[in-house]
Amino acid sequence: MNQVNENSSHSGSLKVEDLYFxxxxxxxxxxxxxxxxTLEAQRGEITSIAGPSxxxxxxxxxxxxxxxxxxxxxxxMDNMEVQNLSDRKRTIARNQLIGFVFQFHFLIKxxxxxxxxxxxxxKNGTDRTIANQISSELLDDLGLKNKVHRPAYKxxxxxxxxxxxxxxxxxxxxxxxxxxxxxxxxxxNSQAVFELLLLMAQKLNxxxxxxxxNENLAQQSDQEFRMLxxxxxx
Amino acid sequence: MLCLEIAWRFVIARKxxxxxxxxxxxxxxxxxxxxxxxxSGFEQFFIRTILGTNxxxxxxxxxxxxxxxxxxxxKDGKVKFIFHSREDALYQEGVHQPDLVRVALMDYxxxxxxxxxxxxxxxxxxxxxxxxxxxxxIRWVDHLQASDLNGQIIQxxxxxxxxxxxxxxxxxxxxxxxxxxxxxxxxxxxxTGTIHLRVCGVFETGVxxxxxxxxxxxxGNARSxxxxxxxxxxxxxxxxxxxxxxxxxxxxxxxxxxRAVSWQEREKVWLDVxxxxxxxxxxxxxxxxxxxxLGIFNVxxxxxxxxxxxxxxxxxxxxxxxxxxxxxxxQGAIILFAGILLGSFFAGLGTxxxxxxxLRIRGIFSTDSFVxxxxxxxxxxxxxxxLIFVSVATWIPARRASRIEPAKIIRETI
Numbered sequence: 001m002n003q004v005n006e007n008s009s010h011s012g013s014l015k016v017e018d019l020y021f022x023x024x025x026x027x028x029x030x031x032x033x034x035x036x037x038t039l040e041a042q043r044g045e046i047t048s049i050a051g052p053s054x055x056x057x058x059x060x061x062x063x064x065x066x067x068x069x070x071x072x073x074x075x076x077m078d079n080m081e082v083q084n085l086s087d088r089k090r091t092i093a094r095n096q097l098i099g100f101v102f103q104f105h106f107l108i109k110x111x112x113x114x115x116x117x118x119x120x121x122x123k124n125g126t127d128r129t130i131a132n133q134i135s136s137e138l139l140d141d142l143g144l145k146n147k148v149h150r151p152a153y154k155x156x157x158x159x160x161x162x163x164x165x166x167x168x169x170x171x172x173x174x175x176x177x178x179x180x181x182x183x184x185x186x187x188x189n190s191q192a193v194f195e196l197l198l199l200m201a202q203k204l205n206x207x208x209x210x211x212x213x214n215e216n217l218a219q220q221s222d223q224e225f226r227m228l229x230x231x232x233x234x
Numbered sequence: 235m236l237c238l239e240i241a242w243r244f245v246i247a248r249k250x251x252x253x254x255x256x257x258x259x260x261x262x263x264x265x266x267x268x269x270x271x272x273x274s275g276f277e278q279f280f281i282r283t284i285l286g287t288n289x290x291x292x293x294x295x296x297x298x299x300x301x302x303x304x305x306x307x308x309k310d311g312k313v314k315f316i317f318h319s320r321e322d323a324l325y326q327e328g329v330h331q332p333d334l335v336r337v338a339l340m341d342y343x344x345x346x347x348x349x350x351x352x353x354x355x356x357x358x359x360x361x362x363x364x365x366x367x368x369x370x371x372i373r374w375v376d377h378l379q380a381s382d383l384n385g386q387i388i389q390x391x392x393x394x395x396x397x398x399x400x401x402x403x404x405x406x407x408x409x410x411x412x413x414x415x416x417x418x419x420x421x422x423x424x425x426t427g428t429i430h431l432r433v434c435g436v437f438e439t440g441v442x443x444x445x446x447x448x449x450x451x452x453x454g455n456a457r458s459x460x461x462x463x464x465x466x467x468x469x470x471x472x473x474x475x476x477x478x479x480x481x482x483x484x485x486x487x488x489x490x491x492x493r494a495v496s497w498q499e500r501e502k503v504w505l506d507v508x509x510x511x512x513x514x515x516x517x518x519x520x521x522x523x524x525x526x527x528l529g530i531f532n533v534x535x536x537x538x539x540x541x542x543x544x545x546x547x548x549x550x551x552x553x554x555x556x557x558x559x560x561x562x563x564x565q566g567a568i569i570l571f572a573g574i575l576l577g578s579f580f581a582g583l584g585t586x587x588x589x590x591x592x593l594r595i596r597g598i599f600s601t602d603s604f605v606x607x608x609x610x611x612x613x614x615x616x617x618x619x620x621l622i623f624v625s626v627a628t629w630i631p632a633r634r635a636s637r638i639e640p641a642k643i644i645r646e647t648i
Contacts, residue, residue: 058644058645059641059645062641062644062645065550067549067550067640067641067644068639068641087554087555088554091549091552091553091554092552094549094550094551094552095551095552096552100550100551102644106543106546106547106550106644107547108240108544108547108548109247110243110244110246110247111240111243115243119236119548119551120551120552122236123236123551123552123553123557124552167551179644
């Protein structure tokens with residue numbers, strides 16, 4: 001991450017500037033997904049992005065999470081340009097700076113709750129005992145004290161989503177990117193997950209970017225954006 | 235270690251396909267080792283038999299080469315072209331100047347024993363029965379150095395033969411055909427007349443042609459009976475390393491101007507048969523490993539499809555493409571390692587069980603049970619073949635897994 005750009009921005013924020021992204025549907029036709037998107041997510045806050053299906057919300061999130069490369073534009077993490085990092089550095093950044101939460105929680109069903117949560121820690125070389133301790137405490141904080149050693153597939157939907165959130169937070173990331181994290185939950189669980197994200201954003205000083213269809217949750221966030229046809233509006 | 239841990243969890247979570255893959259390796263490795271142990275067992279036994287009976291090298295007729303050797307030398311003095319022609323060579327029966335040849339042979343450090351043998355034929359009479367035999371006149375002390383005669387004696391002893399100047403050792407099938415006992419007097423006719431001998435022992439080489447035709451006499455008796463007071467003999471040579479026989483026999487032939495034949499050349503037909511059997515069974519059984527490799531490829535290819543979502547998760551939390559590959563390669567390694575371990579165990583057990591199956595063979599060698607060869611190289615070879623098949627079978631799916639684009643999978647799942 002040596003491409004430092006000293007633009008004026010809040011310290012530790014996650015920012016995208018004039019971001020374009022497109023892909024070829026077949027061999028000839030090119031579909032433009034993002035058309036010059038600019039936004040900034042501050043640490044300690046929840047930034048929500050709402051919009052209809054197919055407008056490019058998730059793609060924007062994957063670009064911010066370094067899962068894809070933009071056609072043009074900049075992605076800045078703590079004022080450093082990261083869009084052109086090598087695959088190896090992007091992998092390290094995903095492990096150490098970014099946490100993901102997906103709609104279908106995406107746990108590895110062969111592993112227990114604890115084993116799922118500790119994966120990012122073990123990946124970055126944390127000692128197994130310490131990783132177990134940190135992961136257990138986090139699961140405890142999220143109300144899963146008695147489910148630590150339960151296989152992921154034996155947890156309820158809400159519990160699985162909390163385990164996924166614990167996994168995304170375990171490495172103390174700067175940025176938490178949540179793609180429809182409540183899309184598969186009922187109203188009560190959705191509100192609980194949102195409050196949990198808000199609490200974590202404030203407690204751990206994380207910039208949370210929340211992609212959601214839920215208008216109610218979007219309105220509760222600190223900053224609200226809307227997307228339509230690859231463009232973003234405040 | 236983290237990738238190995240995840241691989242292990244993936245393996246134990248998919249018990250049925252993994253056990254089927256494992257069984258393929260286990261069967262492949264064990265069948266490979268067992269068939270190799272049998273074919274090479276019989277081959278080794280045959281080689282031991284012929285080395286113990288006829289030695290590693292036999293030196294027979296002297297030849298004179300009227301054309302000599304044609305060779306072309308370069309300007310630097312180095313030989314560029316050499317051609318040995320034996321087409322018009324004149325052969326003289328037997329070894330010329332045997333005492334000098336013996337001394338020369340004993341100077342070779344590779345040679346562990348030299349036995350001079352005078353050969354001829356005669357007819358054995360017991361009064362009621364007779365049998366044409368091939369006479370081998372030997373100096374027993376020398377012959378024990380160049381053969382396994384002492385170990386081949388099944389009745390009587392070599393000491394009885396050594397102490398009786400008119401003694402004879404008979405092949406086992408001559409002995410049973412003539413219906414005599416050790417200690418009986420027999421008569422040998424032919425050559426220069428008749429001599430009376432006493433049966434001092436019976437030997438069995440396992441090679442039927444030898445057991446039903448050969449008798450051993452003392453050199454002096456044989457010479458006087460056959461009318462060769464000197465010369466006319468051949469040499470049987472034993473080596474410390476019998477596998478060096480072809481090179482050494484060629485060298486001896488060039489140096490001594492006597493025909494020298496190695497055991498590999500002498501028994502080429504049988505050795506080729508054994509080799510063909512060994513290669514054929516190896517190829518056949520390797521097919522089991524190939525099929526199990528295809529099975530593993532199938533299992534892992536499906537596994538990659540089933541695990542695309544997990545791969546996407548792992549990539550999103552900081553696992554690299556190499557890590558994802560490693561997870562699938564480790565799964566293959568676990569199956570391979572367990573397969574080789576279990577396969578080797580069952581191979582050892584199977585080989586032992588086969589070795590105690592009664593099987594009476596008389597012909598090119600003599601045995602009353604299956605002969606097996608306990609050779610670590612069979613296990614290593616089977617493991618190497620399994621390693622190659624499993625590596626290819628897992629590498630392709632692992633490579634495919636590493637190339638999965640996480641964003642695409644996550645987007646398609648949603």
